[in-house]
Structure formats: structure tokens, C-alpha cells
Amino acid sequence: MTQTLTTSRLTLRPLAPRDEDAATAFYMSERSAMTGGHLPRPAAWRAFAAMLGHWQMRGFGLWAVTRKGDDTAIGMVGPYFPAGWPETEIGWVLFDGAEGHGYAFEAAQAAMADARTRLGWTDIVHYIRAGNDRSIRLAERMGARLDPDAPRPEGSSGPALVYRQPGGAP
Amino acid sequence: MIAIPTLTTDRLTLRAPHIDDFDALAAFYASPRASFVGGPLTAELSWRVLAQEAGHWLLRGFGRWVVEHRASGAPIGIVGLWFPAGFPEHELGWDLFEGHEGQGYATEAAHAARSYAYDMLGWTTLISLVADGNDASTRVARRLGARPDGRFTYERFGDMAVWRHPAPSEVAA
Numbered sequence: 001m002t003q004t005l006t007t008s009r010l011t012l013r014p015l016a017p018r019d020e021d022a023a024t025a026f027y028m029s030e031r032s033a034m035t036g037g038h039l040p041r042p043a044a045w046r047a048f049a050a051m052l053g054h055w056q057m058r059g060f061g062l063w064a065v066t067r068k069g070d071d072t073a074i075g076m077v078g079p080y081f082p083a084g085w086p087e088t089e090i091g092w093v094l095f096d097g098a099e100g101h102g103y104a105f106e107a108a109q110a111a112m113a114d115a116r117t118r119l120g121w122t123d124i125v126h127y128i129r130a131g132n133d134r135s136i137r138l139a140e141r142m143g144a145r146l147d148p149d150a151p152r153p154e155g156s157s158g159p160a161l162v163y164r165q166p167g168g169a170p
Numbered sequence: 171m172i173a174i175p176t177l178t179t180d181r182l183t184l185r186a187p188h189i190d191d192f193d194a195l196a197a198f199y200a201s202p203r204a205s206f207v208g209g210p211l212t213a214e215l216s217w218r219v220l221a222q223e224a225g226h227w228l229l230r231g232f233g234r235w236v237v238e239h240r241a242s243g244a245p246i247g248i249v250g251l252w253f254p255a256g257f258p259e260h261e262l263g264w265d266l267f268e269g270h271e272g273q274g275y276a277t278e279a280a281h282a283a284r285s286y287a288y289d290m291l292g293w294t295t296l297i298s299l300v301a302d303g304n305d306a307s308t309r310v311a312r313r314l315g316a317r318p319d320g321r322f323t324y325e326r327f328g329d330m331a332v333w334r335h336p337a338p339s340e341v342a343a
Binding site for chain 2: 041047
């Protein structure tokens with residue numbers, strides 16, 4: 001049975017091959033520049049393949065966010081923990097046209113609650129590129145605060161700010 | 171999730187990529203050996219490569235296997251069938267980790283992967299892409315009976331030689 005999470009307006013289901021077109025289009029769009037995207041199609045496809053593979057490797061990953069009654073993915077939200085990541089992250093991206101409705105907040109709250117109860121996560125952070133003001137506002141709305149001393153992930157996506165949820169280690 | 175088949179040769183097992191392969195893969199991608207396949211990479215990017223291997227199986231129904239040395243159980247490379255967005259056609263690729271070159275493992279594993287493509291998937295042709303200067307890989311392509319067949323530029327690895335494998339009828343027996 002496929003596990004899903006539901007909120008008042010959304011169904012979160014595991015990311016799947018059928019999300020290829022929507023996710024690849026996102027990674028090609030300018031909208032994704034703040035999350036390491038705005039890529040040519042081959043790199044965008046690989047970025048999606050890696051997101052899908054995260055599920056296979058870890059048994060969890062970013063959920064495909066869908067509106068109830070419509071299976072089309074409008075974003076990807078959820079637990080992200082690649083090897084080499086300093087701490088467990090709840091991440092989010094909304095595809096073009098899905099922003100401005102509070103979907104990311106609604107999905108991220110559900111995904112975070114599930115990560116705490118089902119995955120046993122306690123120290124939850126959000127890595128956000130400086131200048132990504134919408135994501136910073138969302139992290140703050142979710143109760144996270146900037147942690148200037150937290151370790152940052154090494155990698156390709158540029159300098160990251162670390163927003164930390166209360167309740168874990170410092 | 172899909173069932174990823176396991177292939178067995180005299181000395182090797184080709185099996186699904188697994189999270190426990192990360193250290194071996196990250197060591198390979200941090201090494202100069204990976205210079206022909208987009209390396210050296212940080213740990214995070216190595217993770218993405220490993221996750222892509224798994225994602226490729228889900229998206230395409232085929233992919234690359236982790237090659238395990240049967241006697242030791244150690245992962246020694248990644249070999250298999252590769253067709254990410256942007257590739258001109260189905261590719262047979264091989265990456266051997268540090269310290270396992272020179273023993274015919276890449277050729278042995280690639281043979282098994284090619285047979286799988288021809289016999290189980292019904293493919294009728296295959297190419298391998300080899301970066302200029304990657305002499306060890308060129309030798310493997312020759313040993314497999316492949317012949318030069320033009321050039322291809324991949325945005326990730328740059329300009330590469332195309333090697334065309336013999337057709338199923340030419341490798342029978």
C-alpha cells in the first residue's frame with residue numbers, strides 16, 4: 001500500500017516516475033535557481049532522477065505534493081538527507097503556478113510532523129540560499145530560526161543559511 | 171520500486187545500487203580516476219550520482235549495476251545500461267573503482283550487461299561513450315569488439331568518442 005499524507009487541501013504521496021515532466025520542467029525553470037536549478041534539460045532530468053533515487057536509497061524523500069483529487073504534482077516537500085548532509089532537513093519546492101496559496105506551508109507542516117513521528121527525527125533544519133526571501137519567510141512561519149553557528153552542507157548549491165526548528169539539540 | 175535483476179559472472183556479481191555503496195562510490199568520485207566521468211566530486215554530489223543510478227532504474231526500467239567482487243564481496247565498480255536525458259542512444263558504461271583495474275573486471279561485467287541488453291531486453295545495438303585520453307576505457311571497448319563510430323558531446327563530460335558494439339548476431343556464442 002502506498003503511504004500518503006493528507007492535509008485539508010493536499011495529498012502528499014511518494015515521488016514517482018510519472019512526475020518526470022513536472023519536476024524536470026521545474027528544474028529547467030528560472031524559479032529553481034535558488035535551489036540549484038535553472039538547468040539545461042539533461043541536468044534537470046538527473047536532478048529529478050536523484051530525488052527519485054533518494055526514496056530508493058533511504059526509503060523516504062521529498063513527497064510529491066498534489067491537490068486532493070488531482071494526481072499532478074505541484075511541488076516536492078519533505079525529508080531530505082543525502083549522505084554528507086550535516087543534519088536532517090525538511091525541504092520544499094513549489095512548481096510554477098502553485099505558489100501564493102500556502103501549499104508549501106501546509107505540506108511542510110505535515111511532512112515535518114511525519115518525519116518526527118515516523119522517522120524519529122529530532123534535529124530538523126532547513127537549508128536556504130541567502131536571498132530566497134519566500135523560503136526564509138516560510139521557515140520562520142514554521143517556527144524555525146536562523147542558526148548562524150550550524151554546520152553547512154558542502155556542495156554545489158552555494159552558500160546556505162541554516163534555519164533550525166526548536167526542540168532539537170542546540 | 172522495481173525489482174532490479176542480479177547478474178552473475180565467473181568472478182563478479184552485478185546487483186542493485188545500495189546506500190551502503192556510498193563510501194566506495196564517494197572515494198571513486200573523489201579520486202583522479204573519476205576525471206573522465208565528471209569528477210572529482212564532493213560527497214554531496216557523489217550522493218546525487220548514486221541516487222541518480224537508482225532513479226535511472228525507476229525511470230527507465232534498466233540501469234547500471236554495482237559490480238561486486240564475488241570472492242571478497244567488495245564493490246569494485248559500476249557497470250551497465252545508461253540512457254539519461256540528452257544521450258543519443260542506449261549506452262553501455264563502466265567505471266572501475268581505484269585498485270581494481272587491470273584484471274579484466276570491466277570487460278567481464280560489461281559482457282554480462284551487454285548480454286542482458288541483447289538477450290533479455292531485445293536491444294539490437296549499443297554504444298559506449300569514452301572520453302578522449304581514457305586509454306584504459308578505450309582498451310575495454312576494443313576488447314568488447316566495439317568500433318569507433320563518430321563523436322558525441324555531452325554537457326556533463328564534454329566531447330567523447332562513440333564506440334559501437336557488435337550486433338547481437340555478431341556476438342552470439
